[in-house]
Amino acid sequence: MADALANKIARHMHAAEKTSAAWGVELVGAGEGWARASMKIRDDMLNGHGVAHGGMIFALADTAFAWACNARNVVTFAQAATISFLSKAEPGETLVAEAREAGVAGRSGVYDVRVTANDGRVVAVFQGLSRTGGGEVINEEG
Amino acid sequence: MADALANKIARHMHAAEKTSAAWGVELVGAGEGWARASMKIRDDMLNGHGVAHGGMIFALADTAFAWACNARNVVTFAQAATISFLSKAEPGETLVAEAREAGVAGRSGVYDVRVTANDGRVVAVFQGLSRTGGGEVINEEG
Amino acid sequence: MADALANKIARHMHAAEKTSAAWGVELVGAGEGWARASMKIRDDMLNGHGVAHGGMIFALADTAFAWACNARNVVTFAQAATISFLSKAEPGETLVAEAREAGVAGRSGVYDVRVTANDGRVVAVFQGLSRTGGGEVINEEG
Amino acid sequence: MADALANKIARHMHAAEKTSAAWGVELVGAGEGWARASMKIRDDMLNGHGVAHGGMIFALADTAFAWACNARNVVTFAQAATISFLSKAEPGETLVAEAREAGVAGRSGVYDVRVTANDGRVVAVFQGLSRTGGGEVINEEG
Numbered sequence: 001m002a003d004a005l006a007n008k009i010a011r012h013m014h015a016a017e018k019t020s021a022a023w024g025v026e027l028v029g030a031g032e033g034w035a036r037a038s039m040k041i042r043d044d045m046l047n048g049h050g051v052a053h054g055g056m057i058f059a060l061a062d063t064a065f066a067w068a069c070n071a072r073n074v075v076t077f078a079q080a081a082t083i084s085f086l087s088k089a090e091p092g093e094t095l096v097a098e099a100r101e102a103g104v105a106g107r108s109g110v111y112d113v114r115v116t117a118n119d120g121r122v123v124a125v126f127q128g129l130s131r132t133g134g135g136e137v138i139n140e141e142g
Numbered sequence: 143m144a145d146a147l148a149n150k151i152a153r154h155m156h157a158a159e160k161t162s163a164a165w166g167v168e169l170v171g172a173g174e175g176w177a178r179a180s181m182k183i184r185d186d187m188l189n190g191h192g193v194a195h196g197g198m199i200f201a202l203a204d205t206a207f208a209w210a211c212n213a214r215n216v217v218t219f220a221q222a223a224t225i226s227f228l229s230k231a232e233p234g235e236t237l238v239a240e241a242r243e244a245g246v247a248g249r250s251g252v253y254d255v256r257v258t259a260n261d262g263r264v265v266a267v268f269q270g271l272s273r274t275g276g277g278e279v280i281n282e283e284g
Numbered sequence: 285m286a287d288a289l290a291n292k293i294a295r296h297m298h299a300a301e302k303t304s305a306a307w308g309v310e311l312v313g314a315g316e317g318w319a320r321a322s323m324k325i326r327d328d329m330l331n332g333h334g335v336a337h338g339g340m341i342f343a344l345a346d347t348a349f350a351w352a353c354n355a356r357n358v359v360t361f362a363q364a365a366t367i368s369f370l371s372k373a374e375p376g377e378t379l380v381a382e383a384r385e386a387g388v389a390g391r392s393g394v395y396d397v398r399v400t401a402n403d404g405r406v407v408a409v410f411q412g413l414s415r416t417g418g419g420e421v422i423n424e425e426g
Numbered sequence: 427m428a429d430a431l432a433n434k435i436a437r438h439m440h441a442a443e444k445t446s447a448a449w450g451v452e453l454v455g456a457g458e459g460w461a462r463a464s465m466k467i468r469d470d471m472l473n474g475h476g477v478a479h480g481g482m483i484f485a486l487a488d489t490a491f492a493w494a495c496n497a498r499n500v501v502t503f504a505q506a507a508t509i510s511f512l513s514k515a516e517p518g519e520t521l522v523a524e525a526r527e528a529g530v531a532g533r534s535g536v537y538d539v540r541v542t543a544n545d546g547r548v549v550a551v552f553q554g555l556s557r558t559g560g561g562e563v564i565n566e567e568g
Contacts, residue, residue: 016190019197047208048158054220055161055204059197066189066196077227078196079392080364080413082508084222084555086531102540103548105512108363110551112538114528122529125536127553129364129413129510221534222506222555224366226413228389244398245406247370250505252409254396256386264387267394269411271368271506271555300474303481331492332442338504339445339488343481350473350480361511362480368506 002032005140006071010035012138013067023056025063033101035067040094052089052123061097061113061126068099068111069130070137076109081128089123097126107132145173147282148213152177154280155209165198167205175243177209182236194231194265203239203255203268210241210253211272212279218251223270231265241270249274286316289424290355294319296422297351307340309347317385319351324378336373336407345381345397345410352383352395353414354421360393365412373407381410391416428458431566432497436461438564439493449482451489459527461493466520478515478549487523487539487552494525494537495556496563502535507554515549523552533558 010030014020023045028036039060047053062081069076089095099113113126152172156162165187170178181202189195204223211218231237241255255268294314298304307329312320323344331337346365353360373379383397397410436456440446449471454462465486473479488507495502515521525539539552 013190017195018186018188019195022186044160044164046160048155049217053159053161053201053204054208054223055197055201058200058204058223059195062195062197062200075191080224080226080510081196081200082222082224082366082553084506084529084534084536084553085220086529086534086536102538102551103510103512105548108510108512110510110512110548112528112551112553122531122536125528125538125553127508127510127538127551222368224411224508226364226387226392226394226411228387228392228394244396244409245370247406250368250370252368252370252406254386254409254411264389264394267386267396267411269366269368269396269409297474301479302470302472303479306470328444328448330444332439333501337443337445337485337488338492338507339481339485342484342488342507343479346479346481346484359475364508364510365480365484366506366508369504 005073006030006032009070009073009137010067013070023059028096030067032071033068034099035064036096036098037064038094038096041089041091043091046091054085057089057115057124058083060095061115061124064097064099065111065113065128068101069109073136073138073140075133075135075137076130077133079129079131081126083124083126085124086122089117093117095123147215148172148174151212151215151279152209155212165201170238172209174213175210176241177206178238178240179206180236180238183231183233185233188233196227199231199257199266200225202237203257203266206239206241207253207255207270210243211251215278215280217275217277217279218272219275221271221273223268225266225268227266228264231259235259237265289357290314290316293354293357293421294351297354307343312380314351316355317352318383319348320380320382321348322378322380325373325375327375330375338369341373341399341408342367344379345399345408348381348383349395349397349412352385353393357420357422357424359417359419359421360414361417363413363415365410367408367410369408370406373401377401379407431499432456432458435496435499435563436493439496449485454522456493458497459494460525461490462522462524463490464520464522467515467517469517472517480511483515483541483550484509486521487541487550490523490525491537491539491554494527495535499562499564499566501559501561501563502556503559505555505557507552509550509552511550512548515543519543521549
């Protein structure tokens with residue numbers, strides 16, 4: 001049940017985000033406390049060194065984080081996030097970001113996100129701090 | 143002299159980044175240890191709540207950080223970054239990110255970046271950790 | 285006035301913190317939106333490499349951050365913080381942490397802290413995210 | 427074998443750290459890519475609100491991180507770390523910090539650390555970025 005709701009919420013958010021369409025982000029899967037997003041590195045995502053701009057890697061991780069922290073159907077916002085870049089991503093590579101809840105207390109939550117490439121190497125590790133606002137993300141009756 | 147070189151490097155990097163063209167990032171100014179970038183929030187930069195996606199705000203800050211940390215003409219990479227989101231940015235707003243060197247030691251550097259809106263409010267505060275690689279960003283003779 | 289209040293608050297917090305006594309933290313100064321704390325690196329603050337443990341450098345920075353973010357006399361808590369370590373600190377060195385407000389919006393604030401040694405080198409750069417709770421830190425009438 | 431070496435290294439580091447003796451940090455366990463440390467919150471670890479100072483919670487997490495990132499017997503340093511504080515810790519509580527490797531590439535590594543209390547609540551979540559130096563932590567022959 002919780003997994004089904006989380007999945008429905010992620011699909012709703014994915015459809016509503018204009019960024020996901022602009023960046024070609026796909027929803028790979030979602031459940032209670034986790035979400036997985038993928039994105040192919042395009043030419044318009046490259047920095048001056050010809051590899052993926054850190055901003056796009058962050059954007060993918062942040063998208064998975066947003067889906068995961070809204071999965072309980074309470075509107076939740078990112079307050080802060082940290083990213084460490086471990087390896088470069090080349091044009092044409094598809095990256096997958098997997099967000100998992102690391103801890104929740106009151107209105108705050110912390111989520112760990114790993115961004116990996118097809119060959120299994122870790123491209124970046126991200127940690128996000130969320131805070132619940134009010135209201136539902138979707139109407140559960142719908 | 144140092145300011146002129148930093149400015150030349152920022153112009154070179156700005157022109158080479160495919161992301162800057164894709165996102166409409168403009169180079170506002172750059173000097174020794176600092177750089178300023180601006181970006182207008184477009185509809186394709188909005189999240190599901192209809193405000194600027196955190197990934198795009200990070201991307202702008204990260205761009206200014208990259209220009210600032212390469213300003214001494216040694217190729218330098220982002221290793222890690224942290225961002226705190228303080229206020230929302232609406233479609234149509236133009237954000238300015240200003241990066242300033244906070245400390246450098248050996249091959250490492252730390253840069254503080256503030257992202258502000260036209261009305262002066264702070265949208266986000268960012269801190270980046272850089273590490274120098276090797277080689278020059280541009281040929282100073284050129 | 286704002287500076288006098290901030291200073292009074294920092295003195296109050298410094299006296300109330302058992303850690304400041306335990307670590308030998310001194311209040312160097314404080315004003316509206318800033319605070320400065322110092323600490324001498326003792327033998328019981330060393331890690332296995334014989335230099336200051338990162339935990340103690342963080343603790344000093346965090347102390348200055350706490351004073352700065354409470355300076356408006358609203359009880360305020362640290363939500364998150366990031367630190368980058370730039371150089372080692374040797375036993376016997378006195379470190380100074382200076383916290384400055386980087387941005388405030390609603391109940392959230394971001395503070396930049398620099399930790400420096402006597403020779404001017406930067407030991408660490410810290411960024412803290414705060415959130416106001418309720419109530420006053422001190423009775424202004426007192 | 428890798429677990430036995432990691433455990434031997436953690437015991438060596440624990441014994442060499444003057445901070446572990448000063449703070450009463452205990453080594454709960456360690457293996458390849460992970461380490462667990464515990465610490466009881468004492469009166470001299472309290473901030474002005476009468477709860478554990480964030481600096482001490484960070485210090486415990488940072489200690490577990492140091493053990494975990496040195497577990498392959500290559501001297502490794504903390505470059506940066508982020509912590510999010512989720513709940514308060516009271517005097518007399520014993521906290522456990524568990525560090526786990528999240529990703530490694532070249533000389534860089536990222537470690538996730540969770541700090542929990544006896545009742546299972548998450549007190550803080552930490553993420554550290556490490557960089558290998560040179561040399562061995564211990565003589566494997568010894």
